[in-house]
Amino acid sequence: MLQVPFIRENKAAVIAGLARRNFDATTIVNEVLVVDDSRRTLQTDLDNTKAELNALSKEIGDLYKAGKAQEANALKEKTTALKDSDKVLKEQLQVKEDDLKQLLYKIPNVPHPSVPAGNNEADNEEIFNEGEVPKLYEGAEPHWELAKKYDIIDFELGNKISGAGFPVYKGKGARLQRALIAYFLDKNTAAGYTEYQLPLLVNEASCYGTGQLPDKEGQMYHDSRDDLYLIPTAEVPGTNVFRDVLLAESDFPISITGYTPCFRREAGSYGAHVRGLNRLHQFDKVEIIRVEHPENSYEAFDGMIEHVKGILRELKLPYRILRLCGGDTGFPSAMTYDFEVFSTAQDRWLEISSVSNFESYQANRLRLRFKNSAGKNELAHTLNGSSLALPRVLAGILENYQTEKGIVIPEVLVPYTGFSIID
Template sequence: MLQVAFLRDHKQDVISRLAKRNIDAADDINKAIDLDEDRRTIQTKLDNTKAESNTLSKEIGSLFKAGQVQKANVLKAKTTELKETTKSLEQELNLKVEALNELLYKIPNVPNTIVPSGNTDEDNEETFREGEIPQLYDGALPHWELAKKYDIIDFELGNKITGAGFPVYKGKGARLQRALITYFLDKNTEAGYTEYQVPHLVNEASGFGTGQLPDKEGQMYHVTADNLYLIPTAEVPATNIFRDTLLNESDLPISITGYTPCFRREAGSYGAHVRGLNRLHQFDKVEILRVEHPDNSYKALDGMVEHVKGILNELKLPYRILKLCGGDLGFTSALTYDFEVFSTAQDRWLEISSVSNFETFQANRLKLRFKNSEGKNELCHTLNGSSLALPRVLAGILENYQTEEGIKVPEVLIPYTGFDMIS
C-alpha cells in the first residue's frame, strides 16, 4: 500500500510512473489526497475537543472542592455536549479512514524508474541468456507424453481424484520431485537463508498484508467456514511472520526460505500452452524472502537474481532473464525479473521464477518497520523470489534431458535421487 505522504509529495511522479502500468491513476491519487486532508482536519477537531473536555474535567473537580457546585454543574453540561461531539467526530473519522484505506488498497505499487513501458509479456526486456538449447533426437516428446511413457506422472489419475490441474507423481517422478525440493532448500540455506516451515492456510489479514487481497481474491481457494485461504505462494505466510513488527536496524537483513505446495484457482485457458505441468492448480515451490534496509534492497535483489542463476547453471538448463514491463508487472511489485527455461520439445519458453522488490509497498500494509540510527521508525523493504517453482523446472528437465534410451537426471541431482536415468 502506498503512503499518502508519498502520494502528496510526489503526486505527478507517481501518476507518471503508474502510467507504465497503463493506468490513469490521477483521479484515485487526487481522491486519496483529499480524503487524507479530510481525515487530518477531523483528527485535529477531535484532538481539540478531547483536550477541551479534559481541561473542563479538571476545572470541574476544582470547583466542587471549592464548593462552587452551580458553576461545576454548568461545566458538566458542557462536557456532556463535548462527549457527544467527540463520539460524532470519531464516527466521522472512522468512515474517512475506512474510505481512504479501501482506495489505497486498490492502487498498485509504483514501478521503479527502470521498468520498461509496455502492455503485455511481449514487451518485456530480455537482460540475460545462458545455456545451449540441446538438439533432440527425431521423435522427441513433450513432457506430458514422457510422463505417460515412463509412468512417472499421472494427470488422468489426478483428474479422477480431484480435477484438472492436480497431477499425481509416481515412482521416479515422485523421487525426482522430492530431490528438487531438497536440492533447492540446500542451495538456499547454504547461501544464508534460514529455513522455515509455514502454514499452508492463512487468514484474511495475511492476504491483505502481502497484497493478494483484495487484488487476487478470485484466484485463491477460500475455506469459507473458517474464512481462511489456501496459500498461492509461500510468500504470503513467510512475509506475514513480520506483520506488526518493529525491528532493530541491526536485525537487518533477514533472509528466509521455505517449501510449500501452492494453490491457485485461476489456472488459465485450455490448449497446448497449458498442458501437462505448464499450468496447475496445485504445485510445489521453494521460496526465498528478504527483509532489507531501504538503502540495500536493490543490491539484495541483484544478489537474489545471481543466486537463482547459479542454481540453473548447476542444473544446466537453457534459460533467460526478463525485466518485466509495466503492463506485465505484478500488483505489489516495483521491479520484477522473470526467469524462463527453454522447453525444447515444446519449442517455447516457460516461466520458472519471479524475483521482485516490493520496496515499502508490502511493509506499509504489514506495519513492518525498523528503528533507524536516529531512533525513528522507518518502513522496511521486502523482496521475494521463486527458488524455484517445480512444475516447469521438472518439465524442462524431462524434455531437455530426454534421450532415445530414457531421461537423464542432471548430474547435480543424482546424489538426491539415487538414480541417474529414468527409463
C-alpha cells in the same frame, strides 16, 4: 500500499509512474487526497475536542477543590456535550480512515524508474541469456508424453481424483520431485536463508498484507466457512511472519526460505500452452523471502538474482532473464525479473521464477517497521523470489535431458534421487 504523504508530495510522479503500468491513476489519486483532507479535518476537530475536554476536566477538578461545586457542576454539563461530540467525531473519523484504506488498496505500486513502459509480456526486456540449448534426438517428445511413456506422472489419475491441473507423481517421478525440493532448500539454507515450515491456509489479513487481496480476489481458493484462503505462494505466509513487527536496524538482513504446495484457480487457462505441467492448480514451490533496510534492498535484489542463476547453472538448464514491463509487473511489485527455462521439446520458454522487490509497499500494509538510527520508526523493504517453482523446472529437465535410452538426471540431483536415469 502507497503512503498518503508520498502521494500528496509526489502526485504528478505517482500518476506518471502508474501510467507505465497502463493504470490511469488520476481519478483515484484525486479521490484519495479529497478523502484524506476530510480525514485530517476530522482528526483536527477530534484533537481540539479532546484538548477542550482535558482542559475542562482540570478546571472542574480545581473548582471542586476550591469548594465551588455549583460552578463545577455547570461545567460538567458542557463536558457531556463535548463527550457526545467526541464519540460522533471518532465514528466519522473511522469511516473516513476505512474509506481511505479501501482506496489505497486499489492502487498498485509505482514501478521503479528503470521498469520500461509496456502493455503485456510481449513488451518485457530480455537482459540475460545463458546455457546451451541441447540438440535432441529425432522423435524427442514433450514432457506430458514422456510422463506417460515412463509412468512417472499421471495426469488422468489426478483428473479423476480432483480435476484438471492436479497431477499425480509416481515412482521415480515422485522421487525426482522430492529431490528437487530438498536440493532447492539445501541451496537456500547454504546461502544463509533460515528454513521455515509455513501454514498452507491463511486469513484475510495475511492476503491483504502481501497484496493478494483485493487484487487477486476470485483467483484464490477460499473456504467461506472459516474465511481462510489456500496459499497461492509461500510469499503470503512467509512475509506475514513479520506483520505488525517493529525491528531494530541490527536485525537486518532477514532471509527465510520455505517449501509449500501452492494453489491457484487459474480461471480461464486453456489450450496447448498450458498442457501438462505448464499450468497447474496445485504445484510445489520453494520460496526465498527477504526483509531489508531500504538502503540495501536493491543490492539484496541483485543477490537473489545471482542466487537463482547459480541454481540453474548447476542444473545445466538453458535460461534467460526478463525485466518485466510496467503492464506485466505484479500489483504490489516495484520491479520484477522473470527467469525462463528453454524447453527444447516444446520449442518455447517456460517461466520458472519471479524475483521481486516490493520496496515499502507490502511493509506499509503489514505495518512492518524498524527503528532507524535517528530513533524514528521507518518502513522496511520486502523482497521475494521463487527458488524455484518445480513444475516447469521438472518439465525442462524431462524434455532437455531426454535421450533415446531414457531421461538422464542432472548430475547435481543424483545424490538426492539415488538414480541417474529414468528408463
